[in-house]
Amino acid sequence: xxKHYDQLVALSNLNLDVPWGQLYGFLGPNGAxxxxxxxxxxxxxxxxxxxxxxxxxxxxxxxxEAKKQIGYIPDSPYLYEKLTAWEFLHFVGKLYGMxxxxxxxxGEEYMERLGIAEWKHRLVQDFSHGMRQRVVFSxxxxxNPKILIVDEPMVGLDxxxxxxxxxxxxxxxxxxxxxFVSTHTLSLAEELCDRIGIIQNGSxxxxxxxxxxxxxxxxxxALEDIFLELTKEEKAVHPPVFS
Amino acid sequence: xxxxxQYGILGVKSRMFWNTIKDFKKRWFLNIGLAxxxxxxxxxxxxxxxxxxxxxxxxxxxxxxxxxxxxERLTNLSFVAFFYMLLFSNIVSVLATVYFSKETQFLMSLxxxxxxxxxxxFLESLIYSxxxxxxxxxxxxxxxxIRKEMTGVPAPWWFYxxxxxxxxxxxxxxxxxxxxxxxxxxxxxxxxxxxxLLIGMFVLFIxxxxxxxxxxxxxxxxxxxxxxxxxxxxxxxLAALRGSRSAWSPHIWMNRALFALSDPAAGGEFLFWFxxxxxxxxxxxxxxxxxxxxxxxxxxxxxxxxxxxxxxxDWSPWDVLEPTLLRPFGRATRALxxxxxxxxxxxxxxWVQLVVLFGLLTIYVANLKSxxxxxxxxxxxxxxxxxxxxxxxxxxxxxxxxxxYPMLSLEGRxxxxxxxxPIKSTxxxxxxxxxxxxxxxxxxxxxxxxxxxxxxxxxxMKAVCYTTALLTTLxxxxxxxxxxxxxxxxxxxxxxxxxxxxxxTFTVVISMAYVGLSMFVEGxxxxxxxxxxxxxxxxxxAIYGVLxxxxxxxxxxxxxxxxRKWRKIEYx
Numbered sequence: 053x054x055k056h057y058d059q060l061v062a063l064s065n066l067n068l069d070v071p072w073g074q075l076y077g078f079l080g081p082n083g084a085x086x087x088x089x090x091x092x093x094x095x096x097x098x099x100x101x102x103x104x105x106x107x108x109x110x111x112x113x114x115x116x117e118a119k120k121q122i123g124y125i126p127d128s129p130y131l132y133e134k135l136t137a138w139e140f141l142h143f144v145g146k147l148y149g150m151x152x153x154x155x156x157x158x159g160e161e162y163m164e165r166l167g168i169a170e171w172k173h174r175l176v177q178d179f180s181h182g183m184r185q186r187v188v189f190s191x192x193x194x195x196n197p198k199i200l201i202v203d204e205p206m207v208g209l210d211x212x213x214x215x216x217x218x219x220x221x222x223x224x225x226x227x228x229x230x231x232f233v234s235t236h237t238l239s240l241a242e243e244l245c246d247r248i249g250i251i252q253n254g255s256x257x258x259x260x261x262x263x264x265x266x267x268x269x270x271x272x273x274a275l276e277d278i279f280l281e282l283t284k285e286e287k288a289v290h291p292p293v294f295s
Numbered sequence: 296x297x298x299x300x301q302y303g304i305l306g307v308k309s310r311m312f313w314n315t316i317k318d319f320k321k322r323w324f325l326n327i328g329l330a331x332x333x334x335x336x337x338x339x340x341x342x343x344x345x346x347x348x349x350x351x352x353x354x355x356x357x358x359x360x361x362x363x364x365x366x367e368r369l370t371n372l373s374f375v376a377f378f379y380m381l382l383f384s385n386i387v388s389v390l391a392t393v394y395f396s397k398e399t400q401f402l403m404s405l406x407x408x409x410x411x412x413x414x415x416x417f418l419e420s421l422i423y424s425x426x427x428x429x430x431x432x433x434x435x436x437x438x439x440x441i442r443k444e445m446t447g448v449p450a451p452w453w454f455y456x457x458x459x460x461x462x463x464x465x466x467x468x469x470x471x472x473x474x475x476x477x478x479x480x481x482x483x484x485x486x487x488x489x490x491x492l493l494i495g496m497f498v499l500f501i502x503x504x505x506x507x508x509x510x511x512x513x514x515x516x517x518x519x520x521x522x523x524x525x526x527x528x529x530x531x532x533l534a535a536l537r538g539s540r541s542a543w544s545p546h547i548w549m550n551r552a553l554f555a556l557s558d559p560a561a562g563g564e565f566l567f568w569f570x571x572x573x574x575x576x577x578x579x580x581x582x583x584x585x586x587x588x589x590x591x592x593x594x595x596x597x598x599x600x601x602x603x604x605x606x607x608x609d610w611s612p613w614d615v616l617e618p619t620l621l622r623p624f625g626r627a628t629r630a631l632x633x634x635x636x637x638x639x640x641x642x643x644x645x646w647v648q649l650v651v652l653f654g655l656l657t658i659y660v661a662n663l664k665s666x667x668x669x670x671x672x673x674x675x676x677x678x679x680x681x682x683x684x685x686x687x688x689x690x691x692x693x694x695x696x697x698x699x700y701p702m703l704s705l706e707g708r709x710x711x712x713x714x715x716x717p718i719k720s721t722x723x724x725x726x727x728x729x730x731x732x733x734x735x736x737x738x739x740x741x742x743x744x745x746x747x748x749x750x751x752x753x754x755x756m757k758a759v760c761y762t763t764a765l766l767t768t769l770x771x772x773x774x775x776x777x778x779x780x781x782x783x784x785x786x787x788x789x790x791x792x793x794x795x796x797x798x799x800t801f802t803v804v805i806s807m808a809y810v811g812l813s814m815f816v817e818g819x820x821x822x823x824x825x826x827x828x829x830x831x832x833x834x835x836x837a838i839y840g841v842l843x844x845x846x847x848x849x850x851x852x853x854x855x856x857x858x859r860k861w862r863k864i865e866y867x
């Protein structure tokens with residue numbers, strides 16, 4: 053897929069194939085095109101060229117069907133400030149056409165698991181960043197998505213919640229679903245992901261398992277070193293000030 | 296005194312303003328052209344209203360005996376209204392800008408004295424809450440200077456630069472009082488509770504003004520065109536228009552200063568009244584200077600407190616709405632409506648002014664029965680019914696601009712919720728449209744209902760009024776939601792800021808022009824056909840046909856364009 057914003061080419065012929073049952077890490081420097089890719093995958097943006105298939109459903113041609121399969125967790129959890137967490141979950145559930153009893157049951161389950169059950173009748177405006185993030189996680193899992201798309205999942209979460217979230221991701225993948233994670237936390241990608249794609253200047257520069265990436269970079273060590281090696285750009289060489 | 300500029304807050308703000316202007320230049324034809332057009336329309340419209348409608352009526356030959364006295368009373372009442380509007384809008388704005396704003400949180404983390412943050416943000420709040428009233432007052436002052444009937448001679452040249460300066464000093468008094476009240480209440484109550492308390496006090500104040508407003512309406516109705524020169528009635532009218540005449544009231548000083556400034560024979564009297572305004576403003580500033588270091592940080596640090604835990608139950612009264620009133624709609628639409636209604640209800644700062652406006656309109660309509668003129672005559676019934684309809688629709692147009700116009704922009708930040716949901720994006724536009732229409736129709740319908748019953752309107756006229764109300768509320772909703780959808784601003788989360796932007800100003804101007812024009816044409820047509828029998832049914836229905844076409848265009852065009860855009864909307 054390709055995406056232009058007026059003159060700016062945000063994505064150029066990006067080809068992604070993410071199999072079912074995998075945790076896919078999507079890495080790249082700031083401004084590489086990660087958020088644009090995510091918004092395209094979710095149907096929030098339209099590609100200038102190309103097609104996006106969610107399973108076998110084209111998200112442009114049949115957005116309703118495609119969106120039912122997706123859950124999305126943004127990096128900035130903007131929520132409706134004047135709703136309580138519980139009301140927010142009900143709102144999201146109803147948008148997905150879920151019956152009240154199912155929203156109640158699922159809502160209770162995820163709020164309990166993420167440790168926000170006792171706060172559920174508070175207005176969102178009183179919540180910290182981490183609390184909001186936990187509400188967003190609960191809402192994203194509510195309609196049983198087969199695909200979870202996550203932008204910076206651990207921002208604002210305490211260690212217990214972060215562990216819980218990792219377990220939820222693994223669970224979903226084990227059940228045959230797919231988790232697509234964009235992150236700058238390279239240790240998380242290394243620990244969690246089956247495959248990793250690295251994007252730079254709107255194009256995929258490398259893709260594979262951590263081992264494959266190491267081979268490609270021709271180096272051993274942490275993913276952080278490999279990432280820095282693969283994404284380093286030639287800097288302009290300036291003449292010395294004094295010589 | 297804290298040297299504000301030293302901390303660079305104002306410098307940053309002016310830089311941000313300049314960058315916005317530069318951004319404007321990118322689409323200069325649309326933005327600058329629209330801004331100029333709106334400035335001319337708003338300034339020109341307000342000037343025409345004061346100069347020709349208000350003063351023009353008062354200074355007709357038949358009213359020459361008491362025209363200047365009435366003018367003095369009316370300008371005084373205008374300053375009373377300005378004073379309280381500024382006081383209230385500054386309270387709301389200071390709470391939002393100086394206390395709740397995310398920027399304040401950032402600034403408080405910097406090595407800047409708290410009072411520096413306060414004064415920098417207060418100035419921003421002052422400009423934000425007062426610019427519109429200051430702008431509206433300028434045509435009033437201009438017309439005041441030009442009209443020589445006030446003092447018998449035209450105002451001297453220095454009136455024009457000095458009068459706006461004087462008004463700004465006057466405007467600073469309610470602004471400082473509003474900030475002082477907020478500072479005081481937030482120092483011992485969490486800001487959210489202080490906001491509820493201050494808004495409650497404002498509503499009580501308006502309720503206390505009910506008997507005065509009622510008396511005013513009653514007295515105005517006692518004055519018929521035939522008996523206007525009756526001394527007793529005139530006295531009653533002047534008494535009703537008296538407003539507050541206390542020598543301690545800044546609006547009296549402003550009014551006196553204006554009259555003294557426009558009269559070259561008044562000598563140094565202006566300096567006395569202006570001195571009162573200036574010294575009061577400086578005194579308030581001095582008091583604030585002492586209060587801010589003591590109270591501001593204490594109040595700001597309690598900002599996060601006061602959040603109320605809702606009733607610990609999964610059921611709320613709002614949920615009754617869903618299975619009853621909203622039953623015919625789909626589950627997603629019901630959820631969107633419920634979310635909008637709850638969000639609106641839980642932010643009283645947004646709607647309390649509107650309630651006051653509708654409240655005043657209801658007082659007026661409920662007092663119509665006190666009219667001594669024969670309301671049963673077709674002439675008066677026609678005039679009154681269209682005047683009432685027009686007034687209700689004007690208030691509805693402020694309602695649609697203030698609330699319906701920003702609704703789609705407000706979904707932008709939460710786009711991951713709505714944009715991701717398996718619903719068509721056009722459903723969102725329709726939902727906002729019908730919600731806006733329903734709220735307007737209930738408000739306007741209530742006013743028309745009370746008014747029709749009070750003046751015992753004939754069934755034919757009732758039908759005309761209800762049909763017009765139906766079409767106009769559909770048109771107003773289409774304009775507000777349509778323009779809001781065509782010019783969305785997904786970067787803002789404050790509805791007031793969205794409503795005040797260029798698109799919002801355009802919406803209010805075009806909505807008011809639409810209401811004014813349709814009421815005028817329809818009123819004249821009904822008068823000519825049903826009352827004076829000056830035109831036949833063919834001409835009458837031809838005029839109605841054209842009006843119907845115009846209404847249909849206003850209903851269909853903005854919504855049609857909006858739906859076309861939202862079918863391809865991208866949530867950047």
